[in-house]
Amino acid sequence: MSGFALLDSREAIVNAVVDASGAYQKTMRQGRAGGLVAPRKGHLRLFPLYALAMLKHTALCAGSSVKLDERVATVVVLRFCPLEQILSEFYSQLYRLNEILQPEEGKWPQPFPLPFEYIARDGIFPF
Structure with a gap:
């Protein structure tokens, strides 16, 4: 994974959270004055938490402190493991x-x- 692909992946995760939060605000704020409208129930409430955990995970963390072999191993785990195990990797x-x-x-x-x-x-x- 080149440095540009890693940065693009990290930026895509942040943009996904921003887009989802913006869409939620747009649909839920109908007729109300400004302010942040955040979900209190449901899976969307945990989306920013999981995104932050993904950004801090060994597979996607920025910097050169992670060895290439370790990064590749964690990417393979994220690609081929069941969803329950992937979620427990993040949270x-x-x-x-x-x-x-x-x-x-x-x-x-x-x-x-x-x-x-x-x-x-x-x-x-x-x-």
Whole structure:
């Protein structure tokens, strides 16, 4: 991946967020005075977060601090892995260890969102 292709990819991610936010503002602001209208529910709410995580990921981070082999390996992971694994590359998942330690037959523990409000007092979480 040449330097120009990397910069173009990063710029395309930023432009996608700007375009999606602008389109959302245009449709939702009908009849209201100025100000930023941001989604409070739905997947569009997390789009800027995922875009920022993509920009900071090893595959797309700017600068020469990442070795070429490492960058190529992460690009291959992003290209060929299932969507759930790609999303966990960008935005980590939280699991309760006490559910893993006491599994039910054929049932895997469900991941939790990262905000503190989802952490239970009686749970065991890795850090």
